[in-house]
Amino acid sequence: MARRLPQGGRIDRARPIPFSFDGKALSGFAGDTLASALLANGVSTVGRSFKYHRPRGVFGHWTEEPNAILDVTRDGRREPDARATTVYLEEGRTLAAASVNAAPDAERDRLAVIDAFARFLPAGFYYKTFLWPRWGLFEPAIRAMAGLGRLDPGWLPAAPAAPCNRACDVLVVGAGPAGLAAARSAAEGGRSVLLVDDRREPGGVLLWRGGEVEGQAAEAWIADTLAAIARAGGTVMSDTTAYGVYDHGLVCALQRGAEGAPDRLWRIRAGHIVVAAGAIERPLVFADNDLPGVLSAEAGLAYLRQYGVLVGERVVVAANNDAAYPVALALREAGAHVSLVDNRPAPRLRRLAEDGGVAVLAGERVVRAEGRRAVRAATLASGARIEADALLVSGGFTPTAHLYCQAKGKLAWDDALLAFVPGAPVEGVSVVGAANGVFGLAAAVAEARAAVAVPKSGGAPAARDPAALDAAPAWPNGDAGGRAWIDLQSDVTVKDVGIAARENYASVEHLKRYTTLGMATDQGKTSNVNGIAALAAATGRAPGEVGTTTYRPPYVPVPFSAIAGLRGGERMNPVRRLPLEARHRALGATLGEYGGWLRPAYYGPGDMTEAVAREIRAAREAVAVFDASPLGKIEVIGPDAARFMDFQSYMTLSTLAPGRMRYGFMLEETGIVFDDGVVSRLDENRFRVSCSTSHVAAMHARFETWRQDQFDPARLFIHNATTHWATLAVSGPLSRLLMERLSIVADLSDAALPHMAFVEGRFAGGPATVARVSFTGERGYEVSVPAARAAELHERLLAAGRDLGVAPLGIEALMALRAEKGFVVVGLDTDGTTMPHDLGFGGPRLKRTGDFVGKRSLFTQAAEAADRKQLVGLDTVDGAPLPRGAHVVARDGGRLRSEGFVTSSYASPALRRPVALGLVARGAARHGEEVTLRHLGRELRARLRPPCAYDAKGDRLNA
């Protein structure tokens, strides 16, 4: 059983920190990770495996950890699926850890019985078993059992941190010996350097392996190097994982917040990236190698040196390489009884180990770990049995070249190193040190310095020396008996790989998806290469021929909250606000989001139906005020403005006199209606386009595109003045009366201001434009003043109109009013096929001689087809409102065929019956016809009519 030694480790024994695991109160120290503290307290089982609910203990010591996945609750917040090896105990923030995938807890999991049925649950079982009578019968139960961790539905991220942007000449990833050397070289060479490291303090492998670097003790060398980097202006960021390489030198890094501070995303633009991310130890694979007490040898050393934790009293170290020897010696020195089982017949360091008190069994290998709930002994191939409470495994090292691969680098198999190493250089990326297959310390440091001197070529020739580890092959044996585990987190065994191979899933990408090997939260950091080797053996190939799967970011799990940063709630998709928003709120408006703006839907009191009916009555019988501020006001200015407008618009505009307005459409080149609106001519060289709210940006971009592409941009300019003006639409039979009470300095008589004309005047000391235009069909005025004067105008209107019965008008009421008049809303009553002649505006198409955007498309076969959908009005036959989206149907032989659909539908208090608009084939010629509609299984009847249901002659405009 593991225990804390009375001294040693880089923890602070003066600062104990209490925590709990599965309800048991335990204690650790400042500097402990949750994993080291659990081991120190002798906790053996920390969780249950994903599929079979087998007991599992801590295996590794950092992000490669596959087993110790726990739910961690701190400050009342539960973080599911935390990796115990990377969670630090913190003073003042009590941590409660809970095992996942286990009930009631890891020790006593009820579902452990599943393991007895393992033969029904091999890889890909859901393609083969539980299929009769229906997979759907079993699926809910199986899904409920699957997964790790539990989401806390009440979980809210800590106040998020905004992602930060940074730029540097050289980004060095990893502050181990190679990374530190590279960063120092680059910084002293005058380049701006950022060194990021995912641990709490720089040093990487030196922190637990120690040793001598460039003649100095590791600790001193680290301190000196850091000082030199700082002197040269370099920056070091700890607790920061560079997790992804993207285009054009972008690297994303996650900086973990300490003491409850939120994690922060860093977006780093680097001129050059140096990957010094080290290497991860591979396990050896044998029967029951997943028992608690089986750990990576490197982890065994790290727990000793960093946390003062001895992982066992009787330790077996099983290895195929030299790196395991210092591990064995260190544990022996700490007081454990250590045996080293080396599969190599004549290991070089045998003598050294034996002199240090370690028993060495050469030419031997472990074939089974014995024990029920934890390791009790190791069985060797020879039949020998060694008692042990900890079994440390070292099967070689896999370079952490992920970032190089994400940058489209290709790995190559090095048979001497028994590793996939970076192949051809990638522009802008160097890989150094163990990540580059350079496992010797001195060689790694030297190589790192050299790589920085020649940055663009991807690094100096690699100083890879197989003798650094002297590793011998020790791959998984597919023929061996028992269950030998390759991927601990996904619960994938050697036999599963064999099944995949037998079923012809011979591609490494298929192996991954079929067995789920490498798909868990550890992404196969300790299992991918063993899996590849097993597949290679099963298919008669070399590991290099099998290759690796595609590497994709992120390297470690990254919370969405870090990526989202501040973009939550109101900040995610900000809505545009009206200048008069405060006044609308004060008037009791219910606000809705329309076309990216927050606008009054209707005004209280009462519910929507009452309010809308009241507002409609005011608009038709008295006077109503509508906030039309978001309507676009795009100015087209210059000597070519008139020619440009003629080309942009479906209607001729060069003939529009100054002071006049014309309603029309802008078409796409496909002839489809892009937007409708009113264009005002201010003078010979100046037009103002009033486009619908949701199209303002698109209209501006469209104008700029044509201006720059097809016109002379020196004679034509587009100014978007939308936000400068606030516009209030005053409409109703009493609107003229109300306008006269406003003291606007302008001639508002019908003679000076007929319908579809405008005047410029003054209001309250500032400019004002009054246009006679109406979207309701009643007499109407649109008054525009600079936004800062809007409140004053609104105030005056409502005060002056009180005795007239003035009411504020919301969008919902306006929509009904315009529908009564048959006025379309582009995108609602038109779709991606609607052309202007479908809406009853066929004149310009036939009469205009000059070219304009979309003209040619108005004369294609499709444009001239006889059965095009045309705008119509619809009256219900039985008085019930027609649902929007109901299809007009015709019988075609035995089947129903759609001839069109209802696009708008509202109650109409003025007409005392519902009104609807729609697009129906040949609609213009079918007025009076009764049609059948279908909607969600119901059948309805309606009669087609012209779109305008109210005041067809337009007399009300001048009432």
Add this chain to the structure above:
Amino acid sequence: MQIFTCPFCGARDETEFRFMGEAGKQRPEGGRAVGEAEWAAYLYLQRNEKGPVREIWMHQPCGELFLLARDNVTHAAEPGVGLRPEGA
């Protein structure tokens, strides 16, 4: 997240830009005389090449329309080139 270079504003993140179409597409002249096949090709057909391409992009903050030569496989991108010589 790529970096594109607006001829006026300089290097900016790709999210500031909008793809406007393949470069080199000529609007057929002739109004109604343009054949349907030719007009349809103008509207809908794209070369859709792999590798080096020439495209028209707009930098949205300033509205500049420009020519961008890039490689849509390697993502290498040249600096954007204005539609007209500077100063014209």
Add this chain to the structure above:
Amino acid sequence: MLDRGAFWTASPLPGNERFAARGVEIRVVHGLSQVLVSGRLGGGAGPLAGLSAPVGFRGVATGPRYAAAVARDRALLVSTAPLDVSEGWDDEAAVAVTRIDDGFVVVDIAGDGLADLLAAATTLPPDVATRSASVVFAGLPCVAYRAGTPDVLRLHVERPLAAALAAWLRSV
């Protein structure tokens, strides 16, 4: 229907606003005249004269009247005193003029935390030169440059998005 007025907190800007955030002080600047000018910049007379070098994002605008470069051929003319310009096409000066005084809300941001704030608000590399003052700040299109001294960032944000800018500055 859902009342979205409850979700969007009542619009806080503009007013006589002054607030602190993340190592900077933010102040709404009132009373500026703002005019869009396009065309042959600098060739005009009167209020349009001398605009041939509008400032870019890193430029420092000084004096009571200056211009910020919004596009290749467009500038935002800013003045502390009212500007007497006629709108529309000025044939002699070959410029187009449109008033936009109330179209932008203007904020000044200053303080030790300005560099950090910019790192969070923009993706512009800090030392790359740019002629343009058109930037994306906190995800919003803005016109930005330094006002008076290099330590003061002046932002023009379109009025309907001023509340969004305030919300971001308050939470950064």
